[in-house]
Structures are given as structure tokens and as C-alpha cells.
Amino acid sequence: xxxxxxxxxxxxxxxxxxxxxxxxxxxxxxxxxxxxxxxxxxxxxxxxxxxxxxxxxxxxxxxxxxxxxxxxxxxxxxxxxxxxxxxxxxxxxxxxxxxxxxxxxxxxxxxxxxxxxxxxxxxxxxxxxxxxxxxxxxxxxxxxxxxxxxxxxxxxxxxxxxxxxxxxxxxxxxxxxxxxxxxxxxxxxxxxxxxxxxxxxxxxxxxxxxxxxxxxxxxxxxxxxxxxxxxxxxxxxxxxxxxxxxxxxxxxxxxxxxxxxxxxxxxxxxxxxxxxxxxxxxxxxxxxxxxxxxxxxxxxxxxxxxxxxxxxxxxxxxxxxxxxxxxxx
Amino acid sequence: xxxxxxxxxxxxxxxxxxxxxxxxxxxxxxxxxxxxxxxxxxxxxxxxxxxxxxxxxxxxxxxxxxxxxxxxxxxxxxxxxxxxxxxxxxxxxxxxxxxxxxxxxxxxxxxxxxxxxxxxxxxxxxxxxxxxxxxxxxxxxxxxxxxxxxxxxxxxxxxxxxxxxxxxxxxxxxxxxxxxxxxxxxxxxxxxxxxxxxxxxxxxxxxxxxxxxxxxxxxxxxxxxxxxxxxxxxxxxxxxxxxxxxxxxxxxxx
Amino acid sequence: xxxxxxxxxxxxxxxxxxxxxxxxxxxxxxxxxxxxxxxxxxxxxxxxxxxxxxxxxxxxxxxxxxxxxxxxxxxxxxxxxxxxxxxxxxxxxxxxxxxxxxxxxxxxxxxxxxxxxxxxxxxxxxxxxxxxxxxxxxxxxxxxxxxxxxxxxxxxxxxxxxxxxxxxxxxxxxxxxxxxxxxxxxxxxxxxxxxxxxxxxxxxxxxxxxxxxxxxxxxxxxxxxxxxxxxxxxxxxxxxxxxxxxxxxxxxxxxxxxxxxxxxxxxxxxxxxxxxxxxxxxxxxxxxxx
Numbered sequence: 001x002x003x004x005x006x007x008x009x010x011x012x013x014x015x016x017x018x019x020x021x022x023x024x025x026x027x028x029x030x031x032x033x034x035x036x037x038x039x040x041x042x043x044x045x046x047x048x049x050x051x052x053x054x055x056x057x058x059x060x061x062x063x064x065x066x067x068x069x070x071x072x073x074x075x076x077x078x079x080x081x082x083x084x085x086x087x088x089x090x091x092x093x094x095x096x097x098x099x100x101x102x103x104x105x106x107x108x109x110x111x112x113x114x115x116x117x118x119x120x121x122x123x124x125x126x127x128x129x130x131x132x133x134x135x136x137x138x139x140x141x142x143x144x145x146x147x148x149x150x151x152x153x154x155x156x157x158x159x160x161x162x163x164x165x166x167x168x169x170x171x172x173x174x175x176x177x178x179x180x181x182x183x184x185x186x187x188x189x190x191x192x193x194x195x196x197x198x199x200x201x202x203x204x205x206x207x208x209x210x211x212x213x214x215x216x217x218x219x220x221x222x223x224x225x226x227x228x229x230x231x232x233x234x235x236x237x238x239x240x241x242x243x244x245x246x247x248x249x250x251x252x253x254x255x256x257x258x259x260x261x262x263x264x265x266x267x268x269x270x271x272x273x274x275x276x277x278x279x280x281x282x283x284x285x286x287x288x289x290x291x292x293x294x295x296x297x298x299x300x301x302x303x304x305x306x307x308x309x310x311x312x313x314x315x316x317x318x319x320x321x322x323x324x325x326x327x328x329x
Numbered sequence: 330x331x332x333x334x335x336x337x338x339x340x341x342x343x344x345x346x347x348x349x350x351x352x353x354x355x356x357x358x359x360x361x362x363x364x365x366x367x368x369x370x371x372x373x374x375x376x377x378x379x380x381x382x383x384x385x386x387x388x389x390x391x392x393x394x395x396x397x398x399x400x401x402x403x404x405x406x407x408x409x410x411x412x413x414x415x416x417x418x419x420x421x422x423x424x425x426x427x428x429x430x431x432x433x434x435x436x437x438x439x440x441x442x443x444x445x446x447x448x449x450x451x452x453x454x455x456x457x458x459x460x461x462x463x464x465x466x467x468x469x470x471x472x473x474x475x476x477x478x479x480x481x482x483x484x485x486x487x488x489x490x491x492x493x494x495x496x497x498x499x500x501x502x503x504x505x506x507x508x509x510x511x512x513x514x515x516x517x518x519x520x521x522x523x524x525x526x527x528x529x530x531x532x533x534x535x536x537x538x539x540x541x542x543x544x545x546x547x548x549x550x551x552x553x554x555x556x557x558x559x560x561x562x563x564x565x566x567x568x569x570x571x572x573x574x575x576x577x578x579x580x581x582x583x
Numbered sequence: 584x585x586x587x588x589x590x591x592x593x594x595x596x597x598x599x600x601x602x603x604x605x606x607x608x609x610x611x612x613x614x615x616x617x618x619x620x621x622x623x624x625x626x627x628x629x630x631x632x633x634x635x636x637x638x639x640x641x642x643x644x645x646x647x648x649x650x651x652x653x654x655x656x657x658x659x660x661x662x663x664x665x666x667x668x669x670x671x672x673x674x675x676x677x678x679x680x681x682x683x684x685x686x687x688x689x690x691x692x693x694x695x696x697x698x699x700x701x702x703x704x705x706x707x708x709x710x711x712x713x714x715x716x717x718x719x720x721x722x723x724x725x726x727x728x729x730x731x732x733x734x735x736x737x738x739x740x741x742x743x744x745x746x747x748x749x750x751x752x753x754x755x756x757x758x759x760x761x762x763x764x765x766x767x768x769x770x771x772x773x774x775x776x777x778x779x780x781x782x783x784x785x786x787x788x789x790x791x792x793x794x795x796x797x798x799x800x801x802x803x804x805x806x807x808x809x810x811x812x813x814x815x816x817x818x819x820x821x822x823x824x825x826x827x828x829x830x831x832x833x834x835x836x837x838x839x840x841x842x843x844x845x846x847x848x849x850x851x852x853x854x855x856x857x858x859x860x861x862x863x864x865x866x867x868x869x870x871x872x873x
Contacts, residue, residue, distance in 0.1 A: 005444065111861060118809075119857075123858065139847070187434060188435065197418070198483075200386070203410035204407055
């Protein structure tokens with residue numbers, strides 16, 4: 001490992017250790033839920049980040065992977081009585097398979113940029129219509145999973161159970177992002193994002209690299225869907241495949257900083273705080289929070305294309321530069 | 330050319346049309362292993378198209394390309410590169426948001442899985458092309474001469490047997506050209522065969538051992554740089570119809 | 584099972600809806616053809632127009648067709664301002680960024696509508712709302728027929744603007760050759776904003792024609808945005824004739840899809856067309872390669 005890989009790994013471990021100790025100090029159920037939901041959003045953002053941030057392929061339809069995961073969990077439990085922990089694995093595989101299928105189609109035919117974004121959105125809509133139509137998936141009514149509290153059933157009585165589960169998912173996401181930063185596959189993926197022709201000239205199999213990224217991203221996104229179903233015990237087509245989840249996933253990655261390890265986490269906590277603050281100031285108005293998210297998206301893309309992490313880094317550079325030049329004088 | 334050295338690249342009857350235009354028209358040439366050769370021609374002669382055909386970026390309409398004895402026409406670009414032939418781009422294509430080291434490491438990763446190995450190789454290659462002190466700079470912050478070297482370094486980092494360099498000297502001033510010429514020579518001396526494309530004839534005259542001249546998609550002349558610069562057809566291709574006759578007339582008059 | 588007495592009304596239904604789709608898609612394809620940007624907020628802006636028509640009717644009893652006089656210039660001004668002040672600034676030279684900016688815009692518009700107007704579906708009741716006409720045995724509501732006639736008239740007017748006016752010539756010049764247009768002294772930023780304005784003016788007209796035959800809710804933009812994109816890619820990005828043909832085609836497919844596959848699964852037809860066209864024939868039926 002290179003020294004910088006070791007450094008960033010140590011940083012990730014320290015962060016996770018701190019997060020693992022956090023519940024010991026938090027007595028309020030409210031703040032624990034706040035942390036759980038922020039981490040859950042971060043996990044969605046990290047999944048999007050693998051394809052959109054590192055790979056530069058902006059998906060507008062990541063809800064399709066989320067929904068595949070959520071429905072895999074619900075259907076396997078309700079129709080087949082399979083243990084939810086097992087469905088987590090199944091969802092991971094199915095999410096990856098969905099990613100591979102969509103990727104094989106879109107990337108084979110060279111869809112890029114805005115067209116890729118729109119096609120993923122259309123795929124998510126196809127899934128929504130299918131889930132909305134068939135009795136097998138509960139059609140428009142959606143699916144409720146049976147209440148069976150207990151850690152063995154992925155239905156924790158104490159909130160800390162959900163906290164440590166989602167923290168583990170986030171930890172896995174951080175490790176994936178770290179691996180992308182410090183591996184050959186990651187180097188190739190970033191090269192593809194920056195310039196496909198140049199990557200191809202250097203021996204990079206652009207199609208396979210993109211396919212790998214969307215498969216991984218889809219699998220990660222699907223685990224978020226399982227977590228959602230276990231936490232709220234209910235899923236329906238607009239919740240699973242609607243634009244809301246797709247927007248949430250891309251928003252936290254863009255606000256925090258695309259293509260960075262901690263970007264989705266920073267974005268998720270920023271948005272959670274924004275949401276909390278608006279609720280405190282003007283009462284519960286989820287639509288206004290969402291409108292604010294939209295504004296944030298425009299502001300970020302226009303003024304801070306590298307997200308909060310990029311903004312902080314360039315601020316630090318500017319301050320550092322001033323110090324150095326001050327020292328020179 | 331002498332037949333003593335077996336060709337590393339052998340192009341036969343290569344053809345490519347865009348619409349009605351024959352961009353590359355029945356081109357046949359053989360590049361000897363270990364040589365430093367050049368392909369020249371006026372703007373729009375089809376040089377870059379020929380590179381794109383040979384390196385797998387576009388598929389030829391007809392003709393064959395053999396690299397190190399293996400047929401590669403129609404092979405996708407990344408596999409051509411894996412086979413040992415790497416091209417650069419006339420319009421430099423850096424991975425803009427990444428550092429110089431990261432850029433070169435992408436090439437180095439081709440035959441090195443671990444990041445540490447790839448970066449070590451990238452540093453070594455950077456030193457060879459004179460980018461050793463720029464490793465942490467962002468690629469898009471380099472001036473044009475730096476970007477040309479980066480383009481060269483990235484390609485070199487893939488450990489190619491044959492390098493196709495597309496106008497590495499275009500856009501450089503004379504002193505920058507003077508700096509890059511020994512670098513190109515040293516790469517060849519390190520065992521890499523080099524085929525250059527140049528628009529400016531002067532740049533290749535004291536670098537290449539053998540020159541092909543392309544005009545309107547056809548090879549119109551080949552030979553040593555000295556022979557090429559006095560070839561009537563070549564002069565006409567560059568300076569226009571009748572130019573050779575006028576020059577001859579001027580010489581006779583003197 | 585598919586008797587003519589079922590098929591004929593379904594066809595007419597599809598064609599009348601298709602005319603509206605064509606008008607909505609014309610705005611989108613104009614913006615794409617000139618600015619080469621994909622306006623994701625197109626559906627939400629249509630929703631905004633529909634609410635404007637609704638409230639004009641509710642509070643001041645302005646007939647939706649009279650509201651054309653306010654909506655067309657109003658939406659035009661909004662479009663001009665949006666392009667100049669918001670959208671033009673966020674691109675950083677990448678199409679995807681514009682898509683993200685207009686996505687942000689659509690999120691804002693949709694959620695502000697949700698907050699202030701509530702999530703319920705609203706309709707207006709005019710004297711002619713439930714009047715029917717009979718066309719060769721098929722009954723259609725008067726607003727529906729008026730909507731398609733109005734939409735086709737607007738398409739014709741837009742075509743005249745593009746073909747016969749200086750503005751139209753400047754727009755076409757920029758669509759073809761941006762740098763060249765700049766060199767001959769065309770104010771490119773101004774024409775960009777004008778194009779965006781005209782695109783939204785189409786939406787304003789569409790809203791006036793649509794509301795008497797349709798409804799409005801904050802989510803209605805979502806219904807239309809992918810349909811509009813489908814029409815545009817099917818016809819070929821930037822192609823006028825393509826938008827018309829594409830609009831009719833999508834309207835008919837939707838109508839027959841609902842008839843044959845049922846109301847829920849019938850929606851799938853449009854999305855499948857969209858995906859298939861982008862994958863297998865990205866240039867559409869009448870356009871150039873994307």
C-alpha cells in the first residue's frame with residue numbers, strides 16, 4: 001500500500017470507531033433516529049457515488065436498484081418466509097444483476113451524459129409500473145412485512161440495532177470508496193470519467209469498467225432498499241421506484257463531493273441538518289425542505305461543482321497558500 | 330528499406346472512406362522493429378485517420394494490419410494497446426482533474442495491478458520525460474509543453490513495443506522542440522519502436538531514419554529525410570500544383 | 584375483441600392527446616436544437632402554467648382560452664429570465680450539469696407547488712366542459728377537440744416564426760453554427776434566452792388548451808416530462824416534423840396500450856419506446872445522431 005492509502009485507511013477506521021462509540025453518549029431516541037437516517041441516506045449516496053462520482057455516469061434512476069432490493073426483501077419474506085438477513089444477500093445479488101443488465105444495454109450502445117441519465121430514469125419507471133401492476137408484488141397497495149421483533153429477524157427492539165446495522169453498511173461503502181481510490185479498477189474508472197478515448201488508448205476496457213461500476217453501484221443501492229423495508233416494514237411502488245430516492249442518492253453525493261470517499265457522508269449529514277433546521281424554524285414542511293434541496297443542487301452545481309469537500313479543500317489550499325507566501329515574504 | 334530487421338508493424342492495402350471521401354486510400358507500409366520513423370503530409374492528408382485505423386479506434390474498410398506478426402485489424406483499441414502498441418493524441422487528452430502522477434499511473438496500471446507498483450513505475454517514466462518535479466500538479470494546470478510530455482509519459486508507461494506519436498511537437502516553440510527531441514531519441518534507444526506523425530517537415534528531418542509522405546490519403550513518397558525533401562511530388566503536395574516545376578525553373582535560372 | 588367501435592375512439596383519443604404532446608415536445612425540441620441542452624424542468628414548468636390557468640379561472644373567472652393572452656407572454660418572460668439568470672450559468676461546459684440544474688429547478692417548482700397548493704388534483708368546470716361532439720361514431724369532449732386544434736395551430740404559428748422571421752433565421756443560424764453566428768454579429772446569449780422563452784411560451788399555450796380537458800396537481804409535471812422526452816427522441820432531437828409525428832405516435836401508443844394492457848401496465852409502452860429508441864435508433868425517426 002502507498003503511504004496515502006494507509007493514511008486514508010487509518011482515517012476511515014478512526015471515524016468508524018468514533019461513530020461506533022457514539023450511541024453510548026446519546027440518550028435521546030430522536031438524535032439516534034437522526035443519525036440512523038443520515039447514515040442510511042449516506043449509504044444511498046455512496047452507492048450513487050461509485051457510478052456517478054468515480055465513474056462520471058450520472059444516473060437519474062438509482063431508485064430502480066433501491067426498489068429491487070426493497071422488493072426482494074419484502075417478497076422473499078412475505079411470499080416465501082425467508083429470513084430477512086438472507087434477503088439482504090439476495091438483494092445485493094439482484095441489485096448487482098439489475099445493474100449489470102441495465103449497464104450492458106446502455107453502455108453497449110454507447111449511451112452517455114444526459115441520455116444515460118434519462119434512460120436510467122425510464123428504467124426506474126418501467127420497474128415502478130411493473131411493481132404497480134402485479135399481485136405478486138402487492139400491486140398498488142404495496143407490501144407490509146410481518147411484525148416479528150428480534151435481532152434474528154432484522155427487526156430490532158432497540159434503535160441501536162438499526163444504528164449498528166446501517167453503520168456497518170456505511171463502513172462497507174467507505175471501504176469500497178477507499179478501494180476505488182487506491183486500486184487499478186478505481187484508477188481505470190476515474191480515467192473513463194475524465195476521458196474515454198484517452199483511457200481506451202491506454203488499454204482500458206471502457207465497457208467492462210463501466211459495467212463493473214454499475215453492477216457494484218446497483219448491489220450497494222439494493223442493500224439500502226432492504227434496510228428501508230426492515231426499518232419501516234412497508235414498501236410500495238412510488239416509495240421504491242419513484243424519483244424521490246433517485247434524487248436523494250444523487251443529491252447527497254453532489255452536495256458532499258462526487259468521487260470522494262467521505263463526500264456522501266458529508267452531504268447526508270448536511271442535508272439532515274438542513275432538514276432539521278427548517279423543521280425547527282417553520283414546523284414540519286417536508287415539501288419546503290425538498291424545495292431547499294433543489295436550490296442546494298443548483299447552487300452546488302453552479303458554484304461548487306466539487307461539492308463541500310472540494311470547496312473545503314480549495315479553501316484550505318487558498319489559506320495554506322497565503323501562509324506560505326506570507327512566510328516567503 | 331533494408332529487409333534485415335523484421336517489421337514490427339506491417340500495413341497492407343489499408344482503406345477507409347467517410348461518406349464519399351477516401352481518407353486513407355490503399356496504404357501499404359512496414360515499420361522495422363527498433364526504428365524511429367515518421368509519417369508526414371499536409372493538413373488533411375489522412376495521417377491521424379491512419380493512426381486511428383492502425384490503433385483500433387476505427388475499423389478499416391479494407392486492408393490488413395499486422396503487429397509483431399499478429400493480425401490486429403478490427404481489434405478494439407484497448408486490446409491493441411495490450412498487445413503492445415500505444416498511441417498519443419494530436420489534441421492532448423489529459424485526465425484533466427487528476428494529478429500528473431495519477432495520469433501516468435493509469436498507463437502504468439496496464440501491466441501492474443497494485444497501486445504502489447504503478448505509481449513507482451509512473452515516477453520512473455516521469456523522470457525520463459522530465460516531469461519528475463510536476464507529479465502533484467493537476468494535469469489541466471500544465472502548460473502545453475507539459476501536456477505534450479504528459480501525453481508521451483502516459484503512453485510510455487504502458488510499456489509499449491511500438492509508440493505512435495501524433496504531432497508531439499506541434500504547438501511547441503523551437504526551444505521546447507529542442508528539449509523534446511532527445512527525449513524521443515532516448516525512448517527509442519531504450520528499445521521502443523517509434524512512428525511519428527508530423528505536419529511540420531522540419532521537425533522530423535533530423536529525427537527520423539525513414540519517412541513516408543501521405544497526401545489525399547495516398548502514400549506518394551518514401552525514403553530518407555534527405556531524399557524526401559527534394560522529391561518533386563512531395564513539394565507539390567505541400568506547396569501546391571506546379572510548385573516543383575517552378576522551383577526547378579528557379580534553380581535552373583540561377 | 585378489438586372491434587372498430589372500440590379502436591376508432593381509442594385512435595381519436597390518442598391523436599387528440601398526441602397533438603398536445605406535440606406542442607409540449609416542440610418547446611423541448613426547440614430548446615435542445617438551439618442550446619443543445621435538455622431541460623428537465625419542462626414538465627414542472629408546464630405544471631406551473633396549468634396552475635396559473637387554474638387560478639386565473641378560479642379567482643377572476645378568466646376563461647382558459649382567454650388566458651392564452653396572459654400565459655404565452657408570461658411564460659415567455661419566465662423562460663427568458665430563467666435562461667439568462669440561472670440555467671446559462673451552471674453548465675461549466677458539460678451537458679450533464681445543465682440536466683442537474685434543471686432537475687434542481689423541477690424539484691423546487693414541484694415542491695413549492697406541493698407546499699402552497701396541496702397535493703390534491705384540481706379541475707375546472709366550464710360551460711363547455713362536458714359538451715360532446717361526434718366524429719364518425721366516436722364521442723369526444725369539446726375541450727379535447729379544441730385542445731388538439733389549438734395545439735396544431737400553435738405548431739403552425741411556431742413554424743411560421745422559425746421559417747419567416749429574422750428571429751427564426753437567427754435561431755436556425757445558431758442551431759447550425761454557433762461560432763459562425765457569433766462572428767456575424769448575432770447576440771448569441773440573447774437568442775439562447777429567446778429560444779428558451781419561446782419553448783416556455785409553447786408550454787403556456789399548451790397549459791391553456793390542456794386544463795379544460797385535463798387536471799392539475801403538483802405531480803402532473805412528472806407525468807409529462809418523460810412523455811415529452813419520448814416524443815422528442817422518437818421524432819429526433821431538434822426536429823420539428825419529428826415532434827409532430829412523435830407526438831401523435833406516443834399519444835396513440837398510450838391510448839392503445841391502456842386499451843390492451845390495462846390502465847396500470849399500459850403506461851409501460853411510452854417508457855419502453857423511450858428506452859428502445861435511445862438504445863437502437865438514437866437519431867430518432869427524423870433527426871441527426873445525438
